[in-house]
Amino acid sequence: MRNLKIKQKILLLTAVPLILTVIALMLVSIYQLRSLGEQEVNQIRTTMMASKRESLLNYIEITESSIRPILTSELDVEEMKRQVYTAVRAISYGDEDGYIFGLNYDGVMTIHAAKPELEGRNVIELKDVNGTPLIADLIKAGRNGGGYVEYLWDKPSRGTEAPKLSYAVDIKPLGWVLGTGFYIDDIDDAVALKQAEVDAKIQATVVISSGVGVAILIVIVLINLWFSNRALVKPILELSESARQMSLGKLNTNISVDSKDEIGELADAIGRMQKSLKVIFKKLKQG
Incomplete structure (x- = not known):
């Protein structure tokens, strides 16, 4: 500073505080925008997830209503299973990704319209790429009065694995749980866009x-x-x-x-x- 001329010192004394002020205001603005953005992103995720949860519950309730006459009939258990299998396997909604699946308590896939090759197979040990024991979790959620499980699953319309949210419910007369799920990658897409x-x-x-x-x-x-x-x-x-x-x-x-x-x-x-x-x-x- 001793070697600077007065004009240069005045320039420094004027410019430095202004630059620091501009930087401070910019950082405050960025922080506020980022905070508001995070709130909007979280709101989008929360709202979309709540909507999907409600829709899943509605689809399961509709399915339960459609098979209730079978379950309350005097048919033997095996005939009930056959008729429930036929009725549930025919249910679809949305696009090809919307279907109802069934599992018995041991983890045998009893109904799977999207992947018929899984029917009759014990998939209790099945885990997604993240190690989530999705079948065991679905059976547990269903037998505990109904519940949601998140995992990764093959998405037919894309041909790749995608995050999925499923809801399972217990069908005690058959010893099965029925469930359905939505792929929630659209939530991630909406969040990424926001x-x-x-x-x-x-x-x-x-x-x-x-x-x-x-x-x-x-x-x-x-x-x-x-x-x-x-x-x-x-x-x-x-x-x-x-x-x-x-x-x-x-x-x-x-x-x-x-x-x-x-x-x-x-x-x-x-x-x-x-x-x-x-x-x-x-x-x-x-x-």
Whole structure:
């Protein structure tokens, strides 16, 4: 700082606080936007998940209603199973991804319209790629009065595994649990889309804030430089030149600085010194 000129020091004292202020305001704006964005993202996820849970419960209730006459009939258990199998296997909703599945308590797949090859197989040990024992969890949820289970499962319309939410309910007369599920990758898609919007807003805020901040900084710095040059730098340079001329013996140098601040006091002091030097030189010449 000692090697900097006054104009440079003034520029630093003006620019640095402004830059820090702009950065602070930008960080606050980004934080607020990110917080609001996270709230919106969480709201989307919560709302969509609640809607899917309600729909799953409705589909299972409809299925239970459709097979209730069979379960309350006087048919033997095996005939009940056959008729329930036929009725449930025919149920579909939405698109090809909407179906009802059945499992007995031992984990044997009794109904699976989307993957008939699984029917009759014991899949109790089946786990998804994350290690979730989905069959065991579905049976447990169903026998505990009905419940939801999340896992990854093959999605026919995409040909790949996708996150799925299923609801299972106990069918005690048959020793089965019936369940159905929704793929919830659309929730992730909606969340990703919203997150992209939030990120775009943050990026736009950074660009706009930076542009506005730079513009304001330039204007304020220019005004400050103009004012400081007029009120500080120019008078100081004039006084410096006057002092230099006096050091060369030119005591008639005109000191034109006229202000009421510290620079004015300095000008008055130099003026008094000039008068004193004139008196001293005059006496020396007379002596």
